[in-house]
Amino acid sequence: MSCAAAALLAAAACSSSPRKFEPICVPGTQELCYSGPPSTAAVGACKTGIKTCDDDGMDYGPCEGQVQPTDELCDTPADENCDGKVNEACVYPGCASVPAGSPSGVYLSDPGAAGAIQPPAVYCDMETDGGGWTLLYNSVGSETGTTMPFWDIPLLQRFGGKGEPSLGANVYAGWLYLHGTEYRDEAEDLEGKVVQLFHARTTGIEPETLRFKSPELVSGDSEIYAAQFAAGWSSSDFDGDTSTSNCSEQYSHVTQHYSACWVYNLGSDADTPLDDSGWGPHLQSAAARRLGLYADESGYTRVRRISRWVRW
Structure with a gap:
């Protein structure tokens, strides 16, 4: 037998032998x-x-x-x-319809249940006072000077929207006024402390004047409630407050609810200069101290954030 043939037979014998596997x-x-x-x-x-x-x-x-x-x-x-x-593609009538236990954050909302083609995004607080609160407006202080101009909102845009829903940005979702029956205002001072300013109820709102129907204080600071909720509303082109002058025109064209004129302002200072470098939200220093918030030595102190929440 040739060497080549012997090699082939040996290879065949090896290939016919059972293979052994090692445990893995x-x-x-x-x-x-x-x-x-x-x-x-x-x-x-x-x-x-x-x-x-x-x-x-x-x-x-x-x-x-x-x-x-x-x-x-x-x-x-x-x-x-x-x-x-969580539920990023889901559309809810409001934050109160978001499942209990969901985290606070951005959700899609269509309060009119009209099947909007692009339902607006809203920020929901799912933790405070039972949760289900929708962020209606949020004014955030900024060293860049961009906050104060944000709040110059004309009458025809009172039910519009500005900004992206976030606690870290300026937000206005005026269309929520058409649905809200329960409101909560809160402020955060420069040291990060957050307090509720007041909690109120209403049966609705007058669409032409933005006056609340049958407002009622549930809890909180009665002075701030009276100044920022129970009275009128003004923009630079509409005088609906209870002062003899237009509070919005007097205070840097900032649109909000006023009485005569304010305890807090979303964009203007009441100390000179009113623009305060465009910082934004200010709270009467006496009210800030009354609420246990930080206040500087001026009559109206800067705050980090003022927010209005709504529920229905």
């Missing part, structure tokens, strides 16, 4: 496992599972206990599709 794991040991997209593991409702090494050590059993992404549900506070957002 120690029987009974366990490891974490997950079959969904890696970026969704341990995000939202998604959970990793456990797989157990088979008795022969040749493979692992099924991944038990894992939860993979599913379609987002609108009636739960969970992030079922595990993208780090």
Whole structure:
């Protein structure tokens, strides 16, 4: 037999022998496992599972206990599709309809239930006083001087919207006045302390004047309630406050609810100069101290934020 033939026979004999496999794991040991997209593991409702090494050590059993992404549900506070957002594609009549237990944040809202093609985004407070509060306006102090001009809102734009819903930005969602029956104002001082200014109820609003119908103080500071809610409303081109002058025109064209004229202002100072470098929200220093907020030595102190929330 030639050497070549002998080599072929040897190779055939080797190929017909049973192959031996080495174990890949120690029987009974366990490891974490997950079959969904890696970026969704341990995000939202998604959970990793456990797989157990088979008795022969040749493979692992099924991944038990894992939860993979599913379609987002609108009636739960969970992030079922595990993208780090809760109910981001869901449309609610208002924040009070967002499932209890959902985090505060941005949601889509269509109060008129008219099936808006592009429902507006709103910021919901899901924690304070039972949750379900929608951010109607938010004035944030800024060293850039951009806040004060933001609040020059003419009469014809009283039900419009400006800014993106966020507690860190200037926001105006005037269309919410057409739906609200419960209101809450709050302020944050320069040291980060947040207090509720007042909580009020109303049966609606007069659309032409923005005067509240049958306003009622539920709790909070009665002076601020009287000055910023129970009286009138003014813009630079509409005098609806109870002062003999137009409070908006007098105070840097800032549009808001006034009496004669204000305890807080969304954009103007009452100390000279009124623009205060365009900072934005100011609160009467006496009122700030009364509420336990930081106040400087002036008559009207800067605050970091003044917000109005609405619920219905």
